[in-house]
Structure formats: structure tokens, C-alpha cells
Amino acid sequence: MDNRKSLLAVALILFFLACMTLAPGCGGKRVKGGESPGVAEEELAEETAEAAEGEALPGTSLDEGVTAEGTRRPSGYGFDPQEIGHKEPLEYLQLVDVRWSDHGDYFRLVAELKKLDGSDVENVPWCRAEILEDPTDLPGRNTMLFIRGIHAADIHVASLRPGIGTLTGDPMCFQVSLTTTFSYDGVDGATLHVSKNDKRPHRLSYATSPMRIILDIQK
Numbered sequence: 001m002d003n004r005k006s007l008l009a010v011a012l013i014l015f016f017l018a019c020m021t022l023a024p025g026c027g028g029k030r031v032k033g034g035e036s037p038g039v040a041e042e043e044l045a046e047e048t049a050e051a052a053e054g055e056a057l058p059g060t061s062l063d064e065g066v067t068a069e070g071t072r073r074p075s076g077y078g079f080d081p082q083e084i085g086h087k088e089p090l091e092y093l094q095l096v097d098v099r100w101s102d103h104g105d106y107f108r109l110v111a112e113l114k115k116l117d118g119s120d121v122e123n124v125p126w127c128r129a130e131i132l133e134d135p136t137d138l139p140g141r142n143t144m145l146f147i148r149g150i151h152a153a154d155i156h157v158a159s160l161r162p163g164i165g166t167l168t169g170d171p172m173c174f175q176v177s178l179t180t181t182f183s184y185d186g187v188d189g190a191t192l193h194v195s196k197n198d199k200r201p202h203r204l205s206y207a208t209s210p211m212r213i214i215l216d217i218q219k
Helices: 002-022 039-053
Strands: 082-084 093-102 106-115 127-131 142-148 173-179 187-196 202-207 211-218
Touching: 082 202, 093 173, 093 187, 106 142, 106 187, 127 202, 142 211, 187 211
Parallel strands: none
Antiparallel strands: 082 127, 093 106, 106 211, 127 142, 142 187, 173 187, 202 211
């Protein structure tokens, strides 16, 4: 009789331990809402991969990108002026191309630069993007991108003629124009303007090989 009681007690203990191991909330792994095991790990892996890929901050190199321009989209939209590059040492450059495109939730303007001898630019020129508050224009409807260190004679852009606006076909950022009369600290530069239907935040970044100054405007 004692042996039978002992065996029954051992069986109950083993049954209790099995429940502790397998039952949700009792020491085992809880699987949410009918999900198969491994879903949580896959989601975590995707989030980790996205975090590792990340988005480059304004002013950082975007060579590892995935967009049509071969760049990663930068983060940091804002209404305040943004600057990249360094004013010194000054290196005069050529502006060889300006292009733009619609990326769904943002409009992208790209200015491509070369050295005067036609080789690639290694150093990021000083650039400033800002929303112009011109009293002669509707406030906040013109975003300016100034690229320092470009003489008017060194602008070779087929897509734009200085002083003449070019329609983009985009309903929000409808026109791009180029001016060459503006200088900053007495240094010549090229100024690109994007005319918009409304005040929108922007972000400034660059890519290399070749050097491209990139202005994104949120739509």
C-alpha cells in the first residue's frame, strides 16, 4: 500500500513538472494569437536589419543608398535652414547637371558637381538650403539651395537656363530655376530655387562618386 502511494506521488510530481514546462505562462514560451513559433524571432530580425540599415543623417555620405540616385534617403526634414560641407579650404567647381524627380512622398532635386579639370570632387562644398521669406512672394513657397564656389562661367547645365524657370510637371514642387548673381561672403555660387504650392519641410544631404548635392522636399 505504501509503495502504491509513493508511486502515485511520484507520478503527480512528474505531471506537475511537465505542465510547468509546456503550459503558456508557466515557464514555457508563449506564442501569441495563434502565431506559429518563430514569427516573433522573424519580426525581431527584420526590425534589427532595418535599424542596422538606418537612414543617413543630413550631411553624411549616402553612397550605400537604394534610391534611383544611388543614395539612401536621409532623415531630418525641417523648416529651418540646413547646411552641409565646409567653407574652407575653398575649391572652385563646375555645376555639370541638375535633375529632379518625384519619389511619392518627397520631391528630390540633385545638383551634380565636378572639379574644374573634370575629375571627381572629394570634399563637400558648403551648401545651404532654406525657405525664403520674400515679402514680394507668398511666404514659404520658394526653397533655395545655394552651392558655394561656382562661377557663372563654370555652370554647364542643359536642363536649366539661368533666370528662366523650368516646369517640373510636379503638382507641389512645380518649378525649378537657377540664378548666378548671388554670392555668400563675397564668394560666387550657384543658387537653385524650387517653387512650391505650399510651405513644406526640406532636408539637405550629399552623395559622392560623383559628388551630388541632394535637396528633398516633403510633399
